[in-house]
Amino acid sequence: MADLTSAVEERAQRASLLTYRRGTTADVPAFRALGEAVVPPTYGPIDAAYAQRMLDEWWVPERFEASLAVNTHLVAECDGEVVAMAAFGLLSRSHREFPHVAGEREVMWKLYVHPDHHGRGIGSRLLAEVEALVEGDELWLEVVEGNEQAFRFYAARGFTEAERIGDRAWPDDVWMVKRLR
Numbered sequence: 001m002a003d004l005t006s007a008v009e010e011r012a013q014r015a016s017l018l019t020y021r022r023g024t025t026a027d028v029p030a031f032r033a034l035g036e037a038v039v040p041p042t043y044g045p046i047d048a049a050y051a052q053r054m055l056d057e058w059w060v061p062e063r064f065e066a067s068l069a070v071n072t073h074l075v076a077e078c079d080g081e082v083v084a085m086a087a088f089g090l091l092s093r094s095h096r097e098f099p100h101v102a103g104e105r106e107v108m109w110k111l112y113v114h115p116d117h118h119g120r121g122i123g124s125r126l127l128a129e130v131e132a133l134v135e136g137d138e139l140w141l142e143v144v145e146g147n148e149q150a151f152r153f154y155a156a157r158g159f160t161e162a163e164r165i166g167d168r169a170w171p172d173d174v175w176m177v178k179r180l181r
């Protein structure tokens, strides 16, 4: 019992050091550093070339600056250091093409927690913040085929698989959706 109590206290103490806020262009270097820490262990085991492509195409300053102009970014900090981020916005504002989609979608484009901080409730908290801020009735997201930990995380929080999109050159994108209200 004493062990359990101290574990709960320790968790609460660590959690109290966390703060959440909106992301800005000042966070771009921290976003890049977060990507370097979290992208290789997440996607390397699925497809190492894909993991590298992600870092090169999606985790670069130009891409973050473009995203910050049209999407909302949320940041979790621990002791002043960015340890997680989420980004969401309208599909129509993405520079990517989505020929399979008719109409508009609110999409969470990113939810990434530094590996040293997994399992502390940060991802759940950021997702809850995103769901509260989204204006539409649904929230969509893409999970890379094979990212089972993230798929289970989203499924446990009410997301269901809606479609799989792929070109066979890279792992499929599994689209998931959750009705919010």
Ligand SMILES: CC(C)(COP(=O)(O)OP(=O)(O)OC[C@H]1O[C@@H](n2cnc3c(N)ncnc32)[C@H](O)[C@@H]1OP(=O)(O)O)[C@@H](O)C(=O)NCCC(=O)NCCS
Pocket: 038, 042, 110, 111, 112, 113, 114, 117, 118, 119, 120, 121, 122, 123, 124, 125, 142, 143, 144, 147, 149, 150, 152, 153, 156
């Ligand atoms: C998926 C991810 C965002 C979840 O964030 P998180 O802060 O670890 O999530 P939480 O702590 O809120 O919850 C994690 C869940 O895994 C469990 N867990 C426990 N220890 C864990 C650990 N060391 N690592 C991961 N999950 C752990 C938690 O108990 C919880 O389970 P639950 O669903 O039964 O509540 C995070 O693991 C991550 O960044 N993964 C790599 C990047 C990624 O795949 N992002 C999603 C792209 S679509």
